Amino acid sequence: MSTGKYEAVIGLEVHVQLNTQSKIFCSCRNRFGDRPNANTCPVCLGLPGSLPVLNRKVLESAIKVGLALNCHVAERMKFDRKNYFYPDLPKAYQISQFDMPVSAKGYVDIMVNGEPKKIGITRAHVEEDAGKLLHEGIKDGSNVDYNRTGTPLIEIVSEPDMRMPEEAYEYLTALKAILQYLEVSDCNMEEGSLRCDANVSIRPRGQKEFGVKAEIKNLNSFKAVARAIQYEIDRQTDSIEEGDTVVQETRLWNDAKGVTTSMRSKEEAHDYRYFPEPDLVPFVISREIVSKIKATMPELPRERQQRFVDTYGITVLDAAVLTQEKRLADFYEETVACGSDPKAASNWIANELLGQMKQRDLTIATLTITPKAMANLIQIINKGLISGKIGKDVLGEMFSTDKLPEEIVKAKGLLQISDEGAIARVIDEVIAAHQKSVDDYRAGKKNALGFLVGQVMQKTKGKANPALVNKILTTKLEA
Amino acid sequence: MELFKYGIKQAREFIQANNEHFLALQRALVERAGTVDKKVNAYVSFSSSKLPTSLNQLSGGPLHGVPVSLKDNMCTDGWETTCASNILQGFIPPYDATVISKLKDAGAYIFAKCDMDEFAFGSSCETSCYNGRNNRKKKANASATRNPWNVDYIPGGSSGGSAACVAADEAVCSLGSDTGGSIRQPAALCGVVGLKPTYGRVSRYGLVAFGSSLDQIGPFTKTVYDNALLLQVIAGHDPKDSTSAHEPVDDYLATINKGVKDLRIGIPKEYFRFKIREDMPEKELMGNEGLDYDVELRIREAIKVYQNLGAKIVDISLPHTKYAVAVYYIIGTAEASSNLARFDGVQYGLRVYADNLREMYFKTRDEGFGDEAKRRILLGTFVLSSGYYDAYYKKAQKVRTLIKQDFDNAFQQCDVILTPTSPTPAFKIGEKLDDPISMYLSDIFTISANLAGIPALSVPCGFSKNGLPIGMQLMGKYFSEATLFQAAHTFESATDHHTKRPAL
Structure with a gap:
């Protein structure tokens, strides 16, 4: 809350799908909306024996994003495996970047209520998207669409620099604008090409240490992000005021009800067992490539x-x-x-x-x-x-x-009438028809002029040149 | 000589684009497999109906008409690939591994698929699901691969089937994979030639991964010459495998006859129990207590052969060797735990139905994996767990670097390193299956080459008192396969161990 005893601390994690022609680790088409599993191959299906090969364009886009977010682009980067089980993740690990992201330590400029502010960027790293479970119309089970599997993603993690929901909204707006200018993503939240999770905690004003944070998921629009953050600030404030503690957990935003509900606690959180992806060797990002990309930045x-x-x-x-x-x-x-x-x-x-x-x-x-x-x-x-x-x-x-x-x-015959004679004729008609208003004006009620002008405009269907109408009418009334 | 005894060189000379000869060789091998595989059990997937019926169906090339048997962890388009695991029963890949494409482009064809330890976890082939005690359908009579020299003994592993089929003359040659010795150890125990190439020399695309930073595919053959021929076909950069090397492939046959005069052969003291030569310093026993006496004797004799051929014998030290097994079982299992996570019953292979997703995962993986696979998944999961990562995985990576440096230093002094391949000849079926540590130590001499990524080859160097084959390992610098072939071929030409065949 912006007033009162407490101050909110907000950080955002934004996932952006890159609009490269092909997927991140195979040559399948990277496109939304095709027939389920049309864009798949042994690599993105994670079939036994298949191996990833990095799409060069993804790296280029990632460097562009890093530069646009004022980040330091790493000299060396590597990929890591993030291990967890879910049917939409065919290898049971996501290839991501753990401790050597492509870029880090940047910022985004925003304006909130006319005031400029810098929001720090912790890191922007590259990873692969997962597939999608389809539940509709299926009895006793789910189907999996792997078209999205292997779609290149950039995850942009902000510093916990935001204090108000409005700042989160402005940050997202600014970020989206940057990504669209770079033409690296459609940034379409409805199609899932831009997704956002929010980390929210509160602390007594003046305290340096962070409070216990909740991570909020299922945010489907920038407005939802702002609303959910506000809800979460209020909820945590109430909780503390009532003497409870805030627990570290992941919460889901319910947009229809306007509330967040607990999804899983810290104890239930996954141990992702990150380790270096042995199928992809570490990459050296030469300064030449970075300067080349810098030179072509829009x-x-x-x-x-x-x-x-x-x-x-x-x-x-x-x-x-x-x-x-x-x-x-x-x-x-x-x-x-x-x-x-x-x-x-x-x-x-x-x-x-x-x-x-x-x-x-x-x-x-x-x-x-x-x-x-x-x-x-x-x-x-x-x-x-x-x-x-x-x-x-x-x-x-x-x-x-x-x-x-x-x-x-x-x-449509809408051309403006600027013929003084024609306008004068209409004015004469109006004066004749509205003697009372004319008398009022002459008696000093100057606002009667507006009414008379309105009548002239009405008679000319708005086409009379307003400046001329004013001039001629005033002259005639004061004559 | 019977046709089934042919190696690649003889097969090539025999076929020479002659369809009758091509069919005659194929028939001879089919008959031979029909006779001996009942005893040896090298093949898990063999069907004469899958074989080409005419040379015209094959590409021309250096292996035109040559049949190749494959370890069952290499994906074959339209041909079931099981990794000898219950969990992959029924999995038919929709694509060929790069090595298979290369073989086919060279005119070769797939003859059969070979038994192995489940997911290549083991050194005896006994963890195979085709071993009755591990089979989900309880085919109790079924047996995993046996050693052709004595069927009461294991063939080694994990590529036991690939080694045994060549030794039993039911294959011209085969491919296996080696993560910690899985080509060299069974090659040694079955008396054939087996090579683990430099990491990155052969594409891993289509090889079902065990330890991705350690795995390499390599050839099993009856002679060193054949091994060079087969590597020549499968080696090279593959754009589908980011870890495959851009290094040009040498012409291996061009230098194979160069001899070993002035070749510097390093003998690492850490690999021996007793001093190797009379003139070595007296001060210490070399301390490797697990080394079998027969093995040590054969290696000493081999060293003498090399000396007589003009090689220079150099004493070297690989001081971090003693950590190799520990490092290997951390890195290998860590990678395996992640690589095997995809076998979850969702897309392919075994699915054991349950009321919900979690239970389906549990049941499928419980019934689908054997004991050794579970052991390694648990170990690998543990060493990667938050709070343990630094103490195990990270530490192991650091020691791995030291082991690499050992080799870099050693290769300042010598051109190849000579060691036993396995500390013992083949052991009896069942002897070590329930003693994982003793089983793990079978790979004590082979693991370092995988950790360092260097090439290593096993070549027959004699027999034990009870008639079981013994192999000698030659390790070389990165991408020095040509030197290994040269050294091994010279030894082979001066000895007759490779000409002996088991009585089946």
Whole structure:
């Protein structure tokens, strides 16, 4: 809890599936959603006698991630076996990295309530994913789908640097943005390509030692992570307040009920019996390879945000919103490249477009509006061909057509009326019809103006140039 | 000479792309197996219906038409592979081990699959599930492989079947695997030539793993020449095995006749009980009390043969030898406990049904594994356990490094190291089965080569008083198989031990 006697200590373990063409230790296709067991071979099925061979691309991606998280990339790394029994783990051990991860000791920059903070990264290591048990529609048993077995994973372990659920949320958002910029993962929580476990403990404010932590699993969205952490902080606080102790355990988040429940205690925890994987020799990561990868690193969210502020003169806040997702930032820059004013584009995209997308449950990945159309919209607004208000309606139309805004506007007769004579004629009609409001205005009730402007806009179906309406109406009323 | 007595060289010369000859040799071996395997029990999986009926079905190549028998821990596409374990009954791999692909590419074919200690855990072949007392279906009369020289004796192990089938002339040659002596010890005890190549020389892809950092596949043959021929085919880098070496493969036959003049042969004092030569310093007995007197005599004679052939005999020391068995039983079992965890009843092999997953695991593994496998899984699990890892596994890895350094130092002074292969000739069936420690000590001279990763070969060097074969071990530097073949071939050419065959 952020107030009161106690302070929370939060650390996150994030598993990210890499989007390499093939799996980590064999040449099977690495793809979500195929027919069960379509993408398997003796190696990922763990058949007797089969041996792993490391996919070079996985190592490259892992180095990229390490560099992007400001980590030290190891000179030497090795793999280890993590031993446990489960039907989705065909070798009964997972090939992972225990004490020589590919990278370690980094950090991620986040902003919480406008304040910058660095969240430490303990390590980022490479490992293989397990298969999936299928229970649906099966009597007396389960089936196993080994398609996911051998999918390359990077496990990113943060330092216990977070103190509030909001920080965890921001950390995950920042991390996801970085990984998407690197184009190493889809980071899709629903498909399981990004998974998160949270370690939460509380301690009296001012105490240096950590409290006893609970590890929370089954977190299916960033929001769930924040909610579960808050629940866990409250639960542990209550527990201590009531004189109980917090026990070290693994707990499962139930999103529907909004609670965590105990899964297994420390005593029931596995002894994984890690030892060096003898089938894979230790790898030397040459500094040449690291510098080569460094040279090809794409611009990362933070750098891009700063560039947007510097180059386009937009606010830090808008820049942050626009750069959170790489595709959105690309969309913005393409819109500007199509001739749109950068500041107007920033306003329209960061606020109106995202708002309308949210209403329609669209993401930047599913958006059909092109930067060219977006730029066109902003241009006709800036030229005064339509009003901003009409612009919002036109934007609404754009979700379901590939016509350019100027075509939509023409077809629907939405062009702004800037002919002073025409506007004056409408104003005369309105003045004639609403003598009382005119009298009110002239008697000093200046807010009657708004009503009269509204009437003019209504009569012109919003097409009258608002600035002209104001100017002419005021002149006539004060004449 | 009867056809079944042919080794690879003779078989090749006989077949020469002649289909009649190819079939005649195959027929002779099928008949021979039909006669002698009732006594020897080397084969666990043998069916003449699986054999090629024409040379046309095989690739051309250096082994065109040559049959090869295989230890039953090498995956063979469409052919049951059981590791002589109840838990793998019915497991038919969907792929060939790399050595099998290489054999097939060279024109060879699989003749039969051979008995072994269960998962290669043992030195006598008696832990095989085909041994009546271990068989889940209680085939009490069934017997594991016996020594062709005297069927009351064990053939050695774990590749006992691979050694016995060659010794009994029911195979032209065979492949085995060696984790701590499993090729060399049975080769010695059955009187054939067996080689454990340098770690990484032969691909392990498709070899059911026991100790992944120790396992190597290698050939059993009737002569050193044949051994070189067979290694030539199976050696080389395999992109499917990250631990296989990129080192180019030597032409082993090119140097095999070079002789041993001026070759420096090191004799490690730690491997002997008494001083080896008259002119050695008097001050100590060499202290290896487990060494059989007959074995020691034969080795002394072998050293003399080498001296007469112009080799230089050098006294050397391998001071960490005494820790080898302990280190081996920590590292080997640790790796085995993990490697064998996949046999859990989920995907293949035995599944004993139960009410829930946990019970299914327990029952399947309880009924599927024999005593020795369980012993090693328990030991391996223990040494890797949290709190014990540093004291056992980590310590053992450090000592392993010292053992490697012993060899590096020794090879400054000599080119090959000569030792007994096994401290004793074959022992009687049942003699050591219930005494694991005494069984483990059968590998006392062979284990170090696996820990260091160096190549080592066993070649026949005579017989005990009661007519059982004795083998001599030659160990070499990394990737010096050519030197080992050269030294062993020179010895073989100067002696006639290899020409003797058991009376069956």
